[in-house]
Amino acid sequence: MKKVVGFDQKILMDHLNYTMNEASYTKKEEMYKKLDQYLIKDIKGNKSRKNATTILMKIWYLDKKINTSIQKRAFKLLPQLDSQERIALHWGMTLLNYPFFKDIASEIGRLASRQHDFSSSQIYRKMKELYGDRRRVEVAYQAVLTSVKSWGVVIQKKQGVYVLQEKIKIFNNDLINWLTEVAIGTSKREYIQMDEVSTLSYLFPFAFNINTGFLDNSIFEITNHGINKIVIGIKKTRQTILENGQT
Numbered sequence: 001m002k003k004v005v006g007f008d009q010k011i012l013m014d015h016l017n018y019t020m021n022e023a024s025y026t027k028k029e030e031m032y033k034k035l036d037q038y039l040i041k042d043i044k045g046n047k048s049r050k051n052a053t054t055i056l057m058k059i060w061y062l063d064k065k066i067n068t069s070i071q072k073r074a075f076k077l078l079p080q081l082d083s084q085e086r087i088a089l090h091w092g093m094t095l096l097n098y099p100f101f102k103d104i105a106s107e108i109g110r111l112a113s114r115q116h117d118f119s120s121s122q123i124y125r126k127m128k129e130l131y132g133d134r135r136r137v138e139v140a141y142q143a144v145l146t147s148v149k150s151w152g153v154v155i156q157k158k159q160g161v162y163v164l165q166e167k168i169k170i171f172n173n174d175l176i177n178w179l180t181e182v183a184i185g186t187s188k189r190e191y192i193q194m195d196e197v198s199t200l201s202y203l204f205p206f207a208f209n210i211n212t213g214f215l216d217n218s219i220f221e222i223t224n225h226g227i228n229k230i231v232i233g234i235k236k237t238r239q240t241i242l243e244n245g246q247t
Contacts, residue, residue: 003131005140006058007098009051011147012042016056016090023060024075031057059093070096070185073178084168085175087151088206092182095202102186102202103130104144108154108164109201117163120145153205167207173214179203180210181219184234191223191233 018038023031035053043049060071074089081089095102107126111118124141131137145162148154154162170176183197198208212222212230221235 002134003099005100005131005136007055007094007101007147008136008140008143009043009048009055010143010150011052011055013087013090013151015039015042015052016059017086019056019060020074020078020086020089024078028057028061031061055098058097059090070178070182077172077174077178080172081175085170085172087153087168088170088175088179090151091203091205092179095186096182100127100131100140101144103127104141105148105202105204107201108148108162109204112164112204113201117157117161120160120162164204168205170206170208176208176210176214177216177219179206179208180215180232181234184232191221191231194222194230194232197232 015038019031019035022034026034032053035056036049039049039052043052071093074093077089078086091105095105104123104127107123108118111122120142123145124138127137127141145154149156149162153165153168155165157163170179180197183200183203184192186202187200194210194212197203197210198206215222215232219235221233223231223233225231
């Protein structure tokens with residue numbers, strides 16, 4: 001079975017901000033209408049606009065109950081955050097809902113940790129390995145790359161060559177807790193070493209520190225494994241709450 005791609009349209013930060021702001025109080029059916037009207041200024045073609053709407057709705061109107069609490073907490077965080085910090089919310093929600101996006105983010109982060117710049121051909125080659133050599137993969141990788149460029153997390157150095165923008169520094173403890181929960185959930189691992197979280201390749205746009213002093217004990221299970229090795233996971237009771245769609 002072919003792996004699902006999905007993210008096949010360039011999405012601007014303005015589109016994400018509008019969707020996030022409206023989604024906190026707008027019913028799902030009405031949101032489709034609002035987005036179609038809002039996007040027409042940037043996306044004239046009906047098919048392209050429908051594709052963009054589908055992506056935005058998947059990011060901010062989640063189908064899986066296990067993510068409902070994460071979404072609601074993102075809405076509560078909104079008033080506390082500046083425009084740069086809000087990128088972390090969009091990034092986290094997109095990671096959760098688009099594995100293809102996460103795989104590209106992982107590859108960008110991996111390449112950038114080893115070399116000064118990276119090329120679009122390197123990203124495309126990796127995505128073909130993971131998703132197959134098909135037209136949809138080519139379109140989608142370009143859509144993701146042009147999107148993250150427009151979000152300001154990567155800079156185009158020259159044709160087909162990119163470098164990372166300066167990392168967005170995060171100091172808000174509530175946002176760090178939120179991003180940590182997203183990171184663990186996206187990793188598909190039950191536990192992760194605490195000092196590894198901020199270095200995960202798919203979180204490359206952000207710089208933040210974690211310590212046990214401000215991790216939310218109602219969300220995380222924190223365990224000491226030997227000297228200076230602390231692992232964290234999402235509490236089983238928390239997972240039950242998430243599955244029931246509660247906050």
